[in-house]
Amino acid sequence: MKKILIIGLGLIGGSIALGIKRTHPEHQIIGYDKKDVQNLAKTLGIIDESIPRLEQIQEIDVIILAAPIDVTLEILGQLSQLKLKKDVIITDTGSTKSRVMERAIKVFHDKNVKFIGGHPMAGSHKSGILASDVNLFENAYYVLTEENAELQEILSGLHAKFIILNPEEHDKITGQVSHFPHILASSLVQQSDDYSKEHPLVKNLAAGGFRDMTRIAEADSTMWTAVLLSNPEPILNRIKDFKTQLDEISEKISLKDEKAIKSFFDTGKKIRQGMEIHKGAIPNFYDLFISVPDEKGVILRVLALLQDISITNIKINEENREDIHGQLQISFKTEKDLVRAREIIEFATDFKVA
Numbered sequence: 001m002k003k004i005l006i007i008g009l010g011l012i013g014g015s016i017a018l019g020i021k022r023t024h025p026e027h028q029i030i031g032y033d034k035k036d037v038q039n040l041a042k043t044l045g046i047i048d049e050s051i052p053r054l055e056q057i058q059e060i061d062v063i064i065l066a067a068p069i070d071v072t073l074e075i076l077g078q079l080s081q082l083k084l085k086k087d088v089i090i091t092d093t094g095s096t097k098s099r100v101m102e103r104a105i106k107v108f109h110d111k112n113v114k115f116i117g118g119h120p121m122a123g124s125h126k127s128g129i130l131a132s133d134v135n136l137f138e139n140a141y142y143v144l145t146e147e148n149a150e151l152q153e154i155l156s157g158l159h160a161k162f163i164i165l166n167p168e169e170h171d172k173i174t175g176q177v178s179h180f181p182h183i184l185a186s187s188l189v190q191q192s193d194d195y196s197k198e199h200p201l202v203k204n205l206a207a208g209g210f211r212d213m214t215r216i217a218e219a220d221s222t223m224w225t226a227v228l229l230s231n232p233e234p235i236l237n238r239i240k241d242f243k244t245q246l247d248e249i250s251e252k253i254s255l256k257d258e259k260a261i262k263s264f265f266d267t268g269k270k271i272r273q274g275m276e277i278h279k280g281a282i283p284n285f286y287d288l289f290i291s292v293p294d295e296k297g298v299i300l301r302v303l304a305l306l307q308d309i310s311i312t313n314i315k316i317n318e319e320n321r322e323d324i325h326g327q328l329q330i331s332f333k334t335e336k337d338l339v340r341a342r343e344i345i346e347f348a349t350d351f352k353v354a
């Protein structure tokens with residue numbers, strides 16, 4: 001039995017706790033967060049115990065930091081002042097790694113601490129303990145700054161794929177494919193909002209493409225502020241590069257260069273189709289969108305048709321125009337389930353699916 005302390009019991013801390021317990025029910029999970037969050041986590045059975053303050057942790061074998069990056073940086077300093085168990089393993093989950101590693105090396109250099117930077121490459125725009133999910137990291141990459149058999153075994157119940165990366169490379173990559181997209185998503189909704197003042201129908205006509213591009217604009221602002229402030233160089237570099245990309249496509253449009261515009265879209269399509277996200281490496285987003293008529297019992301009918309398939313989430317996307325069908329968004333764990341569900345709905349109904 002190991003004693004594992006999780007600091008920050010939100011989406012990531014809660015999901016990691018559930019994942020550890022799945023394979024290692026013998027480990028004791030101790031949580032530290034605000035009092036009400038700790039109480040909720042305990043009531044939900046996500047943690048076994050909590051501690052009122054960050055002290056008397058000399059019995060703890062593994063400490064997992066799952067708080068926003070700025071808080072993580074501060075807590076590393078606090079931990080270094082405390083009496084810790086000899087050879088304690090400390091890891092974090094922050095979305096950026098260079099600043100965290102610099103701080104950890106600085107504060108623990110003369111201590112018997114094994115610090116391993118970590119970043120599970122899955123999550124959601126949702127936050128907080130209530131959003132935790134034992135399957136959140138299923139098949140997702142989990143970046144570690146170095147191999148550590150003990151830590152990887154403790155986290156084996158997350159069913160993630162560990163990958164070793166140095167902090168600088170990690171921050172450049174995630175700057176491109178995670179941090180920068182969050183900036184784009186938020187910019188896009190704000191640009192649309194400004195434009196809707198002149199053109200009020202903008203918000204009504206936003207369709208699936210807009211929704212897919214902007215889901216992450218709903219992510220937590222505290223967390224993302226800390227992410228951007230801890231990875232400024234790579235992100236500013238990506239913004240600069242993107243401005244050039246926009247200038248290039250602007251030029252093609254101005255020149256009415258049909259061939260170049262078509263090639264622009266063909267290239268993007270081909271690249272995306274070759275990416276792992278397209279092959280189903282990223283969990284949680286096997287979504288089927290079904291246009292259903294506004295009729296009594298229609299949702300139950302769809303669910304009855306899909307009763308043999310494991311559904312992870314159901315959302316009813318309300319439409320505000322009476323003449324249009326509502327959209328049922330059903331999420332599946334695997335691409336196979338999604339394909340089967342689509343076949344069943346298409347065979348048994350005349351509802352449009354996408």
Ligand SMILES: NC(=O)C1=CN([C@@H]2O[C@H](COP(=O)(O)OP(=O)(O)OC[C@H]3O[C@@H](n4cnc5c(N)ncnc54)[C@H](O)[C@@H]3O)[C@@H](O)[C@H]2O)C=CC1
Pocket residue numbers: 007008009010011012013032033034037066067068069071072093094095096119120121122123124125126127128129220223227
């Ligand atoms: N949200 C996501 O999709 C992902 C987030 N991450 C990283 O994981 C970390 C946690 O993110 P989430 O779980 O999404 O955030 P969250 O907002 O769901 O949870 C953070 C928790 O930390 C707690 N907290 C804040 N200050 C604290 C303090 N001084 N002491 C103890 N607890 C404190 C908050 O009360 C909250 O419960 C962040 O560093 C983030 O960059 C990593 C992968 C995915």
Ligand SMILES: O=C(O)C(=O)Cc1ccc(O)cc1
Pocket residue numbers: 094095120121122123124125178216
């Ligand atoms: O919501 C999404 O799709 C995400 O992109 C989740 C996410 C957020 C932050 C990370 O550091 C890693 C993954």
